[in-house]
Amino acid sequence: MRINKISLNNFRIYKGQNTIVFKxxxxxxxxxxxxxxxxxxxxxxxxxxxxxFYGKLLSEVDEKYKREIYELGGxxxxxxxxxxxxxxxxxxxxxxxxxxxxIADIYIPSxxxxxxxxxxxxxxxxxxxxxxxxxxxFENELTNEVGSDIFINDFILPREIAxxxxxxxxxxxxxxxxxxxxxxxxxxxxxxEVLGISKYVHLKQTLENLRIKLRKKSASVADRNKLIxxxxxxxxxxxxxxxxxxxxxxxxxxxxxxxxxSEQYQEKLIREGNSMSVEEMVRQKKLRDTLIQNNIxxxxxxxxxxxxxxxxxxxxxxxxxxxxVNLESKQKQNKLDNEYIQSKLKSIQRKVExxxxxxxxxxxxxxxxxTIMTDAFISDLKEQNNVLxxxxxxxxxxxxxxxxxxxxxxxxxxNILFKQLVKEEKNTRIFLTKTLRxxxxxxxxxxxxxxxxxxxxxxxxxxxxKDLNAEQNKLHEELGAFQQEFATxxxxxxxxxxxxxxxxxxxxxxxxxxxxxxxxxxxILKFKTEKKYSLQNRIxxxxxxxxxxxxxxxxxxxxxxxxIIDINLIAKNGDIIExxxxxxxxxxxxxxxxxxSLVDESGIQFPIFIDSPLQKFDKxxxxxxxxxxxxxxxxxxxxxPLLEKELTEKEYSLLIPHIAQxxxxxxxxxxxxxxxCESSQLFNEIEKKNNVHSH
Numbered sequence: 001m002r003i004n005k006i007s008l009n010n011f012r013i014y015k016g017q018n019t020i021v022f023k024x025x026x027x028x029x030x031x032x033x034x035x036x037x038x039x040x041x042x043x044x045x046x047x048x049x050x051x052x053f054y055g056k057l058l059s060e061v062d063e064k065y066k067r068e069i070y071e072l073g074g075x076x077x078x079x080x081x082x083x084x085x086x087x088x089x090x091x092x093x094x095x096x097x098x099x100x101x102x103i104a105d106i107y108i109p110s111x112x113x114x115x116x117x118x119x120x121x122x123x124x125x126x127x128x129x130x131x132x133x134x135x136x137x138f139e140n141e142l143t144n145e146v147g148s149d150i151f152i153n154d155f156i157l158p159r160e161i162a163x164x165x166x167x168x169x170x171x172x173x174x175x176x177x178x179x180x181x182x183x184x185x186x187x188x189x190x191x192x193e194v195l196g197i198s199k200y201v202h203l204k205q206t207l208e209n210l211r212i213k214l215r216k217k218s219a220s221v222a223d224r225n226k227l228i229x230x231x232x233x234x235x236x237x238x239x240x241x242x243x244x245x246x247x248x249x250x251x252x253x254x255x256x257x258x259x260x261x262s263e264q265y266q267e268k269l270i271r272e273g274n275s276m277s278v279e280e281m282v283r284q285k286k287l288r289d290t291l292i293q294n295n296i297x298x299x300x301x302x303x304x305x306x307x308x309x310x311x312x313x314x315x316x317x318x319x320x321x322x323x324x325v326n327l328e329s330k331q332k333q334n335k336l337d338n339e340y341i342q343s344k345l346k347s348i349q350r351k352v353e354x355x356x357x358x359x360x361x362x363x364x365x366x367x368x369x370x371t372i373m374t375d376a377f378i379s380d381l382k383e384q385n386n387v388l389x390x391x392x393x394x395x396x397x398x399x400x401x402x403x404x405x406x407x408x409x410x411x412x413x414x415n416i417l418f419k420q421l422v423k424e425e426k427n428t429r430i431f432l433t434k435t436l437r438x439x440x441x442x443x444x445x446x447x448x449x450x451x452x453x454x455x456x457x458x459x460x461x462x463x464x465x466k467d468l469n470a471e472q473n474k475l476h477e478e479l480g481a482f483q484q485e486f487a488t489x490x491x492x493x494x495x496x497x498x499x500x501x502x503x504x505x506x507x508x509x510x511x512x513x514x515x516x517x518x519x520x521x522x523x524i525l526k527f528k529t530e531k532k533y534s535l536q537n538r539i540x541x542x543x544x545x546x547x548x549x550x551x552x553x554x555x556x557x558x559x560x561x562x563x564i565i566d567i568n569l570i571a572k573n574g575d576i577i578e579x580x581x582x583x584x585x586x587x588x589x590x591x592x593x594x595x596x597s598l599v600d601e602s603g604i605q606f607p608i609f610i611d612s613p614l615q616k617f618d619k620x621x622x623x624x625x626x627x628x629x630x631x632x633x634x635x636x637x638x639x640x641p642l643l644e645k646e647l648t649e650k651e652y653s654l655l656i657p658h659i660a661q662x663x664x665x666x667x668x669x670x671x672x673x674x675x676x677c678e679s680s681q682l683f684n685e686i687e688k689k690n691n692v693h694s695h
Contacts, residue, residue: 006020020663133152149598328394596632
């Protein structure tokens with residue numbers, strides 16, 4: 001599967017029609033670069049793609065979209081915010097935006113097709129969203145029968161696993177921060193969907209329900225009544241679970257709404273009286289204390305520097321003094337050197353004369369040889385040229401060294417350090433003054449009637465949020481109890497169904513169903529085991545390939561317990577490495593290895609779109625990701641880097657052999673457009689456009 005074309009029309013910063021066509025390449029070049037400065041629309045492009053696929057259901061794709069929808073007050077307000085600002089504020093009659101995606105090389109069972117076009121449009125006046133799906137240019141009965149959203153979810157890319165194919169690389173660290181059972185369960189559902197486990201589990205559940213219906217139909221009166229009662233209980237529990245989940249959802253919405261209201265009261269407090277919350281007041285006072293301490297430390301350093309100020313002011317005189325100290329120091333050293341050499345030469349001369357005496361040479365020869373040695377030694381000793389006429393200071397070696405160090409300090413670093421400290425002192429003083437003013441204003445306004453009213457209302461809302469959270473915890477406990485009882489009674493029904501008698505025809509159906517359930521159970525167990533070992537081997541291999549810390553992660557284990565899939569990283573000593581103890585870069589690396597392993601294991605051939613591709617990686621890890629991850633993760637990879645920050649020219653050169661196309665997002669007067677350029681000229685083209693105004 002590959003995406004041939006994406007068209008955005010009036011989607012946020014992309015005013016008018018913007019179309020990007022991806023060329024088909026068969027020479028191993030699988031990477032497309034879409035580069036642009038901050039604010040030009042890289043993340044917007046990815047959001048447009050997710051919205052084009054899932055529309056109002058995009059909150060089920062990623063927590064990011066769910067949070068944005070909540071913060072804007074619901075999906076309709078969120079959707080209205082997607083319309084281009086200039087179109088929205090102008091006198092244009094346009095009141096809609098759309099995203100169109102053309103997909104090729106796609107297989108749909110029993111439906112021959114070469115390409116599929118998905119066009120999603122939203123009318124902000126009517127607040128209506130519409131989706132059109134064309135298969136080879138025509139509408140199809142299948143899409144009309146099941147609906148566009150189900151068709152996209154079941155036949156193109158399920159929402160549960162879209163996060164593994166369309167993602168912001170900086171935010172996938174959330175995969176390494178999963179802690180609660182609920183979070184693990186939700187993520188495990190996505191894992192099961194990616195690995196293909198869920199399809200067989202759902203099939204087994206369908207067969208079990210069919211068998212229960214058959215047995216209930218042909219059971220004895222007593223057993224049938226028992227089955228009926230148990231089935232009624234299970235149905236009631238299903239309704240209770242559904243009701244409880246609805247309450248939890250409603251309660252969650254109430255909590256979110258009241259949090260928003262609390263934030264509004266806080267904003268009013270700030271606007272009306274520069275007041276602040278108790279937490280903010282505590283934070284500001286801590287900041288004040290820190291700034292005061294910093295100011296004291298900076299002034300102490302300045303005081304030390306001011307003691308040297310007279311030397312710095314002396315200027316030329318200090319330099320003359322430096323020259324004098326230097327000359328005297330060298331003169332002393334030369335004198336010491338000459339005295340040392342002369343003493344050594346005299347010692348040699350005495351030893352030679354002693355040897356001459358031992359050998360009983362005539363006196364005239366000894367005298368002549370002594371004269372020759374003396375003349376030779378004296379001729380090699382030359383006086384130094386820098387002889388001083390007069391010694392003025394006569395400093396010791398230690399005193400000379402201390403002065404020379406002081407001089408070097410004043411000459412090379414004193415001025416820079418002094419200016420830096422003065423600047424730090426000024427900035428700290430200004431920041432401290434502002435902080436003190438904030439605290440004073442807040443304390444003075446605490447007596448204001450309006451501020452008191454807002455504070456009172458905010459306190460009520462905060463108490464309500466606390467009560468709602470307590471109720472939410474209680475609802476979660478009840479839900480757990482209902483689910484446990486549901487599981488127990490379902491098991492009893494299953495056991496009871498085995499004991500009832502069946503009519504001949506139903507008995508054959510039951511036998512066939514039972515055989516299929518057993519075979520399916522064995523298959524699921526075997527399949528889970530295979531996926532478990534295969535997945536842990538893939539993750540370990542990817543981590544060892546991408547990480548530069550050798551033997552940091554010795555092994556990876558995958559545990560599958562009912563509906564929970566847990567992935568553990570094992571250290572060299574056999575201990576489990578807690579993922580929240582990893583650095584952000586290491587967490588992103590783990591998430592990247594997990595993504596690669598899941599994609600490989602799933603066998604799903606879908607393009608990968610990655611925003612902020614190298615945000616948290618150091619140079620060595622970036623090289624590993626560039627050379628090992630991007631070229632192999634998918635047959636079509638689209639990256640949205642911020643050049644020089646997330647992708648340097650040197651790193652880009654490593655990608656060149658794998659790059660199929662490059663595009664630049666240009667922005668003029670707040671309008672972004674996509675322009676294709678030569679891969680080899682990307683950085684040159686970006687450099688030319690550095691003066692383009694960002695919206």
